[in-house]
Amino acid sequence: MLVRMDLARIIIREQADSQVIVLRERGGDRHFPILIGLNEAIAIDRRIRGAQPPRPLTHDLMAKIIDSLDAELEKVVVNDLRDHTFYATLVIRRNGEVITVDSRPSDAIALGVANDTAIFVEEQVLRAVCSPEEPDADD
């Protein structure tokens, strides 16, 4: 079962090894952090603010490629957590056909966030990560 999430926070501390995004259950209370890289954190922050750089940056280019190939990013699904690492899938639609591509959650969210693409998490992942024993996990 997929649970709809919102990107609740993004915490950038350039001196830290990892940056943090927090996903929160829509209409619920469960939330969890994902540790991500600085580049991806900056890309997410920039794209969520709609900042237009003078040149299209990497995730802007990726979005343009999908658009140019007549496809659309329908949703992002965080579908696994193994060895303290999250896994995600891009669900791309083209002419009614659904294509899935494995991705780090950070790239998936950086790609989707500019268009407010829906983010989902598998219920079992949410349950695992919201358990008291689970330490912070990586992108």
Added chain:
Amino acid sequence: MLVRMDLARIIIREQADSQVIVLRERGGDRHFPILIGLNEAIAIDRRIRGAQPPRPLTHDLMAKIIDSLDAELEKVVVNDLRDHTFYATLVIRRNGEVITVDSRPSDAIALGVANDTAIFVEEQVLRAVCSPEEPDADD
């Protein structure tokens, strides 16, 4: 007219503001540097060496998206130089159809280099950049 180029050098100095790639005319002597960002330089270096990270990184994901949408990056063309900034185009082919997408040269080369995608430069750009007056130009 398009001139075939090779990626002759990549110079990464993490403390510097910009990194450098050098494109050299195939079978010729003309060459020029492009100043690029650190992330893109690291991506180019990693992908040219065929290094496999534990997770697909951003340009790997971009390549997978193109592949999943039944398309292929046919060539990269550095087609303009304005105000000390280079412009490039991805030439993507799908079912005989040609789709072009504007890109920074660094992203284009990071994307193409893993498959040895052909890099071209417009003759007029090559002439402009190889003139003695032209200072180093950005990505």
